[in-house]
Amino acid sequence: MSHKGCCYDNAVSESFFSSLKRELLIDTSQHSAQQxxxxxxxxxxxxxxxxRRHSTINYCIPELFDSSFS
Incomplete structure (x- = not known):
């Protein structure tokens, strides 16, 4: 078991929330919680x-990546 707040334990969610903050929340100011x-x-x-292009699938768009298997 790891220590509290260890970013390596939840690297995927840390990466996602980093992208969310960088790409969405900094550029917008919301007027309400619902917005x-x-x-x-x-x-x-x-x-x-x-x-959004994802590095884990060679910077491909997810829909195109999925369609390459069908």
């Missing part, structure tokens, strides 16, 4: 999972 939730949802579901 922030909506912006984060859209970032994850529309951009991050479908359009």
């Amino acid at each position: 922030a939730k909506t912006a984060i949802f859209e970032y994850i579901e529309i951009f991050y999972n479908k359009q």
Whole structure:
């Protein structure tokens, strides 16, 4: 078992939240909690999972990577 706050234990989530902060939250100022939730949802579901290039799949767009197997 590791120590509290060890970033190596949850490197994937640390990387994701780093991208979220860098690409979304710094550039926008939300007026309410609901607007922030909506912006984060859209970032994850529309951009991050479908359009953003990922280094783990050779900087390919996830949808193109998935379609190469079908």
